[in-house]
Each structure stands twice: as C-alpha cells, then as structure tokens.
Amino acid sequence: MKGKIRVLFLTIMFISLSCADGFAELEVGDYTLGGYISMGGGWLSDQPRFMNRGYLKRYLPFPQGFLVNMDLKLKSKDGLTYYRFYMSQPGLRDQDFLLQAGKLGVYHAEIEYDELQHLYCTVNPFFNRIGIQVQRLRFDGYYMPTPNLVIFAEDQFLKRTGWQPGSYVTGPENPYNFTTYLRPINYKQNDVKVGVEYDQPTDQESVFQGRVSYHLSTFDNGQDTVIGRQPPVGSLAYVSLPPGNMANYITAEGALNLKSHKTRITGSMSYGWLSQDDAVYEGTTPFAPPPFTVPGRFAGLAGLSVTTFNAYIAGITRPIPPLALRYSYSAYNYSNNNTANEILRRAFVAEPTLLNAEQYSYFRQSAKFGADYRVNKNLAFTVGYTWKGVSRTEGQGSTSSHSPQVGMKWVPTNWLSLLANYAFTARTGSNFLWSESPADPTAVLTYKYYAGNLIRNNVNFIAEVYPVNTVTCSFNFSFYNDNFTDSTFGIQNDQGWSVGADVSWRPHDRVALSFGYDHQQLQTKALAITAPFPSGETGVVTGDTGTLTTSDAYNTFAARADIKLIPKKLDLTTRGSYSFSNSNFHNSIIPNLNEYYADIRTYLTYQLNEHWACRAGYIFQVFGMSSDYQRLYLQGITAAGAPGSPQTFNTLGGFYTNATAHILQGFVQYKF
C-alpha cells in the first residue's frame, strides 16, 4: 500500500510538473492555484546502527528514503473561498494529511489525519522495536448561518496500537523480585464537541455573548482479556487493563458588557458525568491475589461514576481610565458517590479505612481580586490577592491558601521594557498525615504534601531591549521556593530558578541571526527518615542518610541563521539546538545522570527560476546518557556498591543508548 501511494503521488507530480514552464500562477476556472510540491529523499548514516537508534527515533522516524511534501492552495478570484491540501511524508510513520475548505465569514472546515510513533526501546535482543503507533483523525469546523450565530464542531479520534513494557511483582514479601512482559495496546479514544455561540454583529456595540457546548469522550481499551507476553517464549501474564470509560460535559459560557465603567462580566458553568462500567476480575479471595500467570475470574461490571461541576464568574471594571479592577470566583466540585458500590465493598472488605482514603469527593474554590493602575503610558502597577481552598470528604482534610501578588510594567525608554512580579503564598492544611489505624496515630503511612502546609515565594522578571534597530534582546529570570512546613516526614523543600537570554541581530537585509541560552536549576529535599511501620519494618535506601537531595541542572543553547547568499538565487538556512542536563542524587551509590542531545539542520536552496528550486540539506543528531547510570538501569548494584549482573529484561522499555545520526537530503521543489 505504501508503494502504491508513492507511485500515485509521483504520477500526479510528473503530470503537474511536465508542462511547468507554461504555468504562471495557475488558473483553474474561477480559482487560482498556489503553493508548492517538493520531492526528494534522504540518506542516513548512523552510529551505532539499528538497535541503538531508539532515542533519535523516539517520536519520528529518520527523514530518509523517498520524501514528498505538498501544500496546495486553491483560492477563488474574489478571495472569499479557499481550499487547501497539505501532505507530509506520505507512507511513513509520521505522515500528515490536511484538507481545509472555507468561505471567509461563512464557514471553515478542516480534516486532518496524522501519525506519530512512540518508541520505548530498540535494544532488546528479542524485540528490536518496542513502541506504539498513534493515529489521529481530527475534524474541526464552524458555520455562521447569520453574522450573529456560530455553530461549531470538533472531533478527535485517537488510536494507539503496539506494545508497551510492563512488569509485575513476583514473591509476596521477599525478595520483591519482578518480571517484565510486553503488554499489547489497542486503545481507541474519541472526543466530540459541538456547540453554538451567539455574538452581536461587529459593528454594533457588543452587549451579550453566549455559548453552549456538549463534549462526549469515550475510551475503549480494545481487549476483552488482560494478557501480557513475556519475551522471548511468549508465556502469558494476566494483568489488569485501564478500563473503558466515558465522559459527558455540558458547558454554558457567556459574557456581558456593561456601559457603566466599561465593565465586562464573563461566566462559565460546566457539568460533567464520568462513568466506567468495564469488566472487573478477581482472585479467589480479596487481598490474596493469584499468581500473575493465572487468569482471575470475572467478578462483574464496575458500575462506577463521578460527577464534576465547575462554575466560574469574573469581571473587570474601569471606574476611571487609569484604573482597572479585576475580580473572579471559581468552584470545581468532584463528587464521588461510589462508596456503596457492591464491587467496591467487596474489594475493600479487608481494609475499610482504605476505602475512605481513596473514594472521596473534593470541592475546590478560588477567589481573586486585583487592581491595575496605569500611571502613564510607560508605567503600570498591578496588585492582587488570591484565596484558594480545597475541602475533602471522608475525613481527608482541607487546605486553605492566601496569596498576595504585586507586579510592575515599566518602559523607561523606547528601547527598554521591564516586567516584574512577585507572589507570596501561605497554605495551611489539615489531616495531611494519613494513618491506616486512627487508634494509633504514630502509625503514619503517608504525608500528602500537596494538601499540607506550605510557604511559597515566586518571582518573575522579563526584560526586552532594543539597543539599535537591527538588534532585539530579551532576558528572563524566574525563581520559586516551596517550603513544606510542619512535617517531620517526606518532602521538605522544592525550589528552582531559571535564567534565559535571546538575541536577534539583522546586520544586513540579507542576514538574520539569532542566538539563545537557557539555564535552569531545580532542587528538592526530602527526609530519609522513615516512620515506623506497624509491622516494625524500617529501612532506608542504602546511601540515603539524613536528607534526600535531588538536584537537576539543565542548559540549552539554540542558534539560527538565515542568509541570502545571492539575493533571489541562493539561500542558506541553519538552525540548531544543544541541550545537556546533570542530575545529582547526592548518594554515593547512585551515580549522576548526565544526558545530552543536539539537533542541527542546514539547508541550501538554489532558485533556478521563479518556479523551480533545488534544495540540499544536512541533519546531525546526537544523544548520549552517562554510562554509569545506564549500567545501573540495566544491572542494579550489590550491597558493596558494585554493578550487579546484566539483566536483559530491563531493555523492554524506557531505556535508550547513545547514538549519532547524519542525514543528507536533496529536494526539487516547484512553486506555483
């Protein structure tokens, strides 16, 4: 089929190109045809070959072999009606087809089919390609039967097929071994949205806008049984699949413009119903599961559902010209009414307190107030305050946070623009330390840091500089610090900062250069101390004492050059990025993780005449990961800190080896 598609397109191209010199801007009846067709190919040389290409091909195949790209636009002579057909890499694993049609001010419709791969591993000795293929079919369109009314519809169908690495535990307590398997994936997801919007005509003062929409989302896991395959002999592992589910949302949104103080009020309400009624399996006794190599028995259909309700109202008022007042309130309710479900009660019969810890509802609120004052065209200040609260049922605690913010925008000269803001947040929580046994408060099992006490500081700064007409610079700085207070367990602190700069320079009409750099540093600290488990079992990861510190540093360089070597004849375009990261676990047993990736692409385009052009390109890609960490990933370590035995089972997923690729490309392009 791939070959037939290529032959078909090749034929079309030869027909269209055969009398190319006779075509100016091609006229087709009352329409004119524009766009381009590009045909050529790429040749790949990579090291090491085949099995080690995993990371470089993680989402896209190498652009090698026969390559075709096309973008054709048909426009009516009055300019109102248009059609567009776009095609990229047909027959390859990242192919993309797009069809658009429309009439300005009346309707627009587009349908797109594209593919994407997600490779997990290519170095397994038994399966040299473990991954899934994602296919997407998307429709998007709107129709305006009158200037006031818009009817819109969207649909996205996603299909995932392939194999995904999985694993299951063997041995109930000791030694916690696990074995890996390949899980077949056959997911189908469909999201449909339809709605209608009312707006007043653009030449009338807008008073009211309203919109109603409905969203249906379905997910099907595509399999009746729950089987994974263990390479290489294909023995079976029975594991649970993500259940098929469905979600329905009805949303109403609107806006009101009031003449009084130029006030605009916007609001939204959305009701959702999420349900899951897929097959449930069990062993002979709850909490005493059968071995994974034995299928469970059908226990019934789940019959679970939750409802969501979201409400939002916001307004902005300008009582006097330099002053704007902002206010908003939002509420999100997640309602779980499954505690009486028969299947659930059977599952939790041995640990009823766990039922309350997991099947709870929560109600999230946020209220914001702010004021923006414009001193003059060059200086403006903003102040604000945000309150957020979350309350949970089943005794799972509540949180409340208060956050004042200040900000400033200052343009002191016509070549300098500064933006800065600062936010402070204080959050208090209750019941964020969870014990399985309320009678024994020392038997704490989890610290829910996302619901616990927190002090946060957040700073952002942006500067744009235009020193001369041909140069543009921008600088960013941001910093955050999250201090998780009042807990003697778990995460204590999370902080990070980043700084970045970009410079664009146009020294000549024919030369455009840009360069950018970004550095980011992240660090988290958690306590290595463990709470005493009811059974008395304690322990820490070897080498972890006191505080667990994880530090990550990221650096990215990016550059681009567009040079017209010979005006209207010869163009050179090159762009590249190089990024490297270092992750330090501050543990003598766990080695640092260093990764680097570079992608450089250079194209030379020679314009033969108004329509024909030739293009030559070179692509360089390289990926690397520190070998000590790779070895740890594959082999583990012994108590003495020495590498363990090689484990081929770990090359099923998430593991990539170093690789370098060089790709040469050549194209012929015809432009209408």
Added chain:
Amino acid sequence: MRKIIVTTATLVFVALVLIGFSKAPAAKEENNKGAKEEHEKAEKKNEGYVSTETCQGCHSDVYDRFKKTAMGTLFLRHPRTAMEKHGCETCHGPASKHVSSGGKSFEGLVRFTKEGPTPVSENNDVCLRCHQKRHRLFWSGSVHSVQGLACISCHVVHTGPGITSRYQLANITVEDTCLTCHKEQVRAENKFSHHPLREGKMNCASCHNPHGTTSPKLIKAISTNELCFNCHAQYRGPFIFQHPPVMEDCFNCHQPHGTAYPTLLKQPPIRLCRNCHITFHNLKFTIGNTTQIRANMMVGTGCINCHRNIHGSNNINGNLFFR
C-alpha cells in the same frame, strides 16, 4: 485503513468543492439589509475619514501585503458593514489630519507601534471590537491582558515575517512567539522526556489558550486532569482503587513541559514516591549468605516495577496497584 482514509478524504474534498460553489442567500440578504442601515449611519459619521486609496498612495507596500490577508480581502474587497468599508481606517481611525499634514501629524490615529502614544489597552480594544468571540471570550482580565500584552505582541496584521503563517503570528511559529517571555517552558522541549513539540506534532496551543480561560495557567480544560484526559483517557477511571494524588492533579507527579526522567516525572520514582510514602520496604534482601541491596528499586521504573498500575487499578485484588 489507508484505503478508507484516502477514499473518505477524496469524497470530502469533492463535497467541499460543491459546497464552496453554493451560495448562502439568506445570510447575504441579511447582510445587505443590515449594511444599508449601517451605511446611512456611517455616512453621518464619515467626517475625518479619507479613503483606502489615499492610504495606498504613501503606504503601497503595506497595502500590497494587507490585501492578501483574510482581513484585507474582506475590508478592501467585500466589506460587510459600514465600519469595514473604511478599510485601513477601520482600525487606525480617521486619517484626514494625518494626510493633510503630509504624514507629519498622527492626531486622531490609532498607532500600534511601541513608540506610539496609544496605550496597549486601547490598541487591544480596537482588535476586540471584532475578535472578542470564540477563543477570545475570556481575554479581558486574563493574565496576559493584566500583564499588558498587546495583540500585536503575538500577531501581525500587515507587517512582519509571520504574515503568511497560520494565525498571522509575529514570530511565525507558536513556540517562537511564546519563547519571548516563556523561555524556560518552551526550551523544556529539549529535555530527555518531553511531549512531541520539537518534533512538530504539538505546540503550546495544544494545551493552552493564550487568550484567556476559566482555568489556571490558561489551560484549555476545566481542570488539569481533564486537560490530560483529552489524549490520555486511559487514566480517567474512576477506578476501584484510586491513587489520591492522581485524582486531584496529574501535576503532583508529572511536569508536562519536560524533565530528565522517563514519563515526564518530576523526579526519579525512587525519590518521587518518597515525598509522600514515608514508610518504606526493607531495601536489603538476602540470597544465600549474601545481603544485597534490592536493585530492583534502583533500576527500570523503580517503584513502578511492582506497583505497575499506579494511576489506578480496576482489579478487586489491586489494592497496592500491583495489578
């Protein structure tokens, strides 16, 4: 599957061609009737307006670029209202004083340049007269609006390299447009684990609506979880055994812009899980007379090697997410 797609695409293409040659008489008649009333009103307010041809006399290059855009096609060739008939002056305001002064005076004009005297909010009001619907419904009061971002900071109307790009972005691509202020987030696409942005299969607007939303961080859903479920509905549940941090927010564990660890985790599993799970397995085991570290907790996916269905389990025996 491919045959079905090609056949369907061909049929849709033919159908759209037929629709395109159809007319919408009801809309056209209503437009004509409304336009006549509007034209009469506009004539009374026509003072100070010159014609587009006058603008073209001095700004021919701008005119030539503008007429190729959608706005230019409508304003210059098919104005639907009296306001659109003013062409360039629909947005820039009456230009008579500018013309009579030989281009030296800008009195009465709305200028969309950094050095122009018109404040950003007034410039934006011009655009919002027509473009305050659909995805821009919640622009007023949104974080970009509060920060003083002008429409022309991200979009071009008739001048700039992005004039032929989709949505007429100032910097051609979505990533380059967002990069000016959000370097850390955009450059995160270069990290080891990332969504396919640098591969061109997604962009910032796949998850965010920069024009304003009802949700924090300008995400295009009522909650962060529902945003992720647009593509990852396999984690929607509800499950028999739920994992509370998953129920409340995917971003308790994941950083969607990019990280150094697989599956967009903020930290490696062995550290991430310990942020909450403060009781821990004995990490040494004995084989024969040799005590070894449980290497399985260091390698692969760490804790997830055993607790595989960590997002939730639909199995009656799935209490520890083993199955």
